[in-house]
Amino acid sequence: MTKEHNQHLSEARFRKLFDDTDAMSIQGYSADGTVVYWNAASEKIYGYSTAEALGKSLYDLIIPADMRNEVKQAVAWMFEYQQGIPPARLNLKHKDGSTVPVYSSHTVVALPGEQPIMFCMDADMRSLEMAEAEVQRLSYYDPLTDLPNRRLMLERIASMTRSINGDGAVAALLIVDIDNFHSINESLGYSNGDKVLVHCAQALKRFAHSADDLARLGKDEFVLLLHGNSASFDAAAAEAELLATQIIAALEIPLQLDHTLHQLNACVGIALFHCPSPLPSDELIRQADIALKMAKNSKTTAISFFDQGMESVVKGRVQLAQALHHAIELEQFSLAMQPQVDSTQRLIGFEALLRWQHPTLGQVSPNDFIPIAEATGSIIGIGDWVLERSCALLAQWSTRSGCQDLKISVNVSAVQFRLGDFVERVSSVIERSGANPHNLRFELTESLLADDIDFVVAQLERLRALGVSVSLDDFGTGYASLAYLTRLPLDELKIDRAFVDDLEPHSKGALLTETIISLGRSMNLAVIAEGVETEQQFKRLQELGCEYFQGYLFGKPSVDVEGWLGDK
Ligand code: C2E
Ligand code: MG
Ligand code: MG
Numbered sequence: 001m002t003k004e005h006n007q008h009l010s011e012a013r014f015r016k017l018f019d020d021t022d023a024m025s026i027q028g029y030s031a032d033g034t035v036v037y038w039n040a041a042s043e044k045i046y047g048y049s050t051a052e053a054l055g056k057s058l059y060d061l062i063i064p065a066d067m068r069n070e071v072k073q074a075v076a077w078m079f080e081y082q083q084g085i086p087p088a089r090l091n092l093k094h095k096d097g098s099t100v101p102v103y104s105s106h107t108v109v110a111l112p113g114e115q116p117i118m119f120c121m122d123a124d125m126r127s128l129e130m131a132e133a134e135v136q137r138l139s140y141y142d143p144l145t146d147l148p149n150r151r152l153m154l155e156r157i158a159s160m161t162r163s164i165n166g167d168g169a170v171a172a173l174l175i176v177d178i179d180n181f182h183s184i185n186e187s188l189g190y191s192n193g194d195k196v197l198v199h200c201a202q203a204l205k206r207f208a209h210s211a212d213d214l215a216r217l218g219k220d221e222f223v224l225l226l227h228g229n230s231a232s233f234d235a236a237a238a239e240a241e242l243l244a245t246q247i248i249a250a251l252e253i254p255l256q257l258d259h260t261l262h263q264l265n266a267c268v269g270i271a272l273f274h275c276p277s278p279l280p281s282d283e284l285i286r287q288a289d290i291a292l293k294m295a296k297n298s299k300t301t302a303i304s305f306f307d308q309g310m311e312s313v314v315k316g317r318v319q320l321a322q323a324l325h326h327a328i329e330l331e332q333f334s335l336a337m338q339p340q341v342d343s344t345q346r347l348i349g350f351e352a353l354l355r356w357q358h359p360t361l362g363q364v365s366p367n368d369f370i371p372i373a374e375a376t377g378s379i380i381g382i383g384d385w386v387l388e389r390s391c392a393l394l395a396q397w398s399t400r401s402g403c404q405d406l407k408i409s410v411n412v413s414a415v416q417f418r419l420g421d422f423v424e425r426v427s428s429v430i431e432r433s434g435a436n437p438h439n440l441r442f443e444l445t446e447s448l449l450a451d452d453i454d455f456v457v458a459q460l461e462r463l464r465a466l467g468v469s470v471s472l473d474d475f476g477t478g479y480a481s482l483a484y485l486t487r488l489p490l491d492e493l494k495i496d497r498a499f500v501d502d503l504e505p506h507s508k509g510a511l512l513t514e515t516i517i518s519l520g521r522s523m524n525l526a527v528i529a530e531g532v533e534t535e536q537q538f539k540r541l542q543e544l545g546c547e548y549f550q551g552y553l554f555g556k557p558s559v560d561v562e563g564w565l566g567d568k
Helices: 003-020 040-046 065-081 125-140 150-162 181-188 190-205 233-252 281-297 308-327 366-376 379-397 422-433 446-450 453-465 482-487 508-522 535-544
Strands: 024-029 035-038 085-093 099-109 117-124 170-178 214-218 221-226 255-257 260-262 266-274 303-305 333-342 347-358 362-364 407-411 440-445 469-475 492-495 526-529 548-550
Touching (some): 024 040, 035 117, 040 099, 040 117, 065 099, 065 117, 099 125, 117 125, 125 150, 150 214, 150 221, 150 281, 170 181, 170 190, 170 233, 170 281, 181 190, 190 221, 190 233, 221 233, 233 266, 233 303, 266 281, 281 303, 281 308, 308 366, 333 379, 333 407, 347 366, 347 379, 362 366, 366 379, 379 407, 379 422, 379 440, 422 453, 440 446, 446 469, 453 482, 492 508, 508 526, 508 535
Parallel strands (some): 347 407, 469 492, 526 548
Antiparallel strands (some): 024 035, 024 117, 085 099, 099 117, 170 221, 170 266, 214 221, 255 260, 333 347, 333 548, 347 362
């Protein structure tokens, strides 16, 4: 191949490249500024077709009047020295008069025997600027709610905590979390979940002083920054608490989803801090988050403030959670049995109560570790262990005279009950152990009834079909409404200890106990009272019509059952 042929090929190639490129406007000018080349991208960027542009003057086309002299000088310099000038950002002119921001490079090409040509290559900055703005938006804003995201909020807090103008004022960070958002998403679908989030964002905007003071932190968590007006922690705390109360009230206003009204409940965690503050932004968010977890775990309040004590509680919880994971394999659990009796004090069975012997903390109360096991999921393994132990005992008793009718009541957490395969798990443990399912009873709490009632009913029916019976524990303290209760296939109601503690004539406890007993009768359910400690309580409960009893009066929970079975 000859050199000439090569040259010819590359000329054609380059011309095609110039003509077709979409990304860059390329124009050629003679020394007096007449257009001699105009590619397709130039048509797009400046609005002039090639036919319109060719032969016209650069200065009439795209150079704004106020730049003409400057450009003329630069062009003259380039032709004189036959060189380009450094690329620059310029604002040129579109055919319709609008401004086109471009990044422009220029060079003069002089081939032997030909007139030199100045080539301008302009990249349109409008699309780049838009892309830049979009990247900026995406990296700092949440696309669903259009609120600032965690990253922008962290920067905002950082600039606030660094600000010396704050002058020692106390500011607050509020994290707002929607209760049960997960189940809205699951039961009503993600588009309704999105609707809830957009609705919350709108509702919260009204409480933010400026658009940057509210952000979406993640899933269903929002954070609101409250600028302090005073240097007093107490005043800032009062202001933040009032704001949190108003937010919770605003979110409680029912929202329409799929033709039904839904009420949202929210919890708020608050961290207070001085401006300027030595703490990094993410530490402040972490503190508000710890406070939020406290509010979520609390039965009495939906608003909680961070304090150092809280941190040690949380650390303690984390340590307990880790220790719980290994408690089964390290054989730290045991199962205590507490007798249940009838009105003649004859033993009818036991409640199985879990005991945990922690290597350094000693006995930890189930009231402390069960909620942690529930939150971390380890309750599932633990619950299986309790069930296996209980069934093994029932299997032993099934061949022992006088023990065949004894029942064991096993506490089941709502987390276990909600498992899709809970009934299968139970059935396989019963089968493997050889226990008589009619001697097994499950104690469920009313918290379960916050769930989908149809699911609960179906699950209970499947359990009872195995032969197992079901008791509603701590009855009267929770959520159960009568309408719900009548739909549930139950066998027993268990009156909460709190009512048994308060059986003075005409007291609230006596009234509730009486109501529960007559309710049980009308629904054909057995009624058992827990926490019976005195002869007097035992007598009162009998007068009120209670049939079964459990409490220290008849025996404390003990891992040694033989004491009660001895004479059997
Ligand atoms: P619960 O099911 O209501 O159990 C009754 C609690 O009252 C037991 O506390 C028992 O020791 C205590 N108690 C019994 N009689 C008396 C009495 O006469 N006076 C007083 N003051 N208390 C009495 P415990 O063993 O500390 O268990 C606390 C809770 O932990 C249980 O309440 C139950 O909800 C939960 N729990 C215990 N074992 C398990 C388990 O294996 N699985 C699950 N999911 N929860 C369990
Ligand atoms: Mg119980
Ligand atoms: Mg109970």
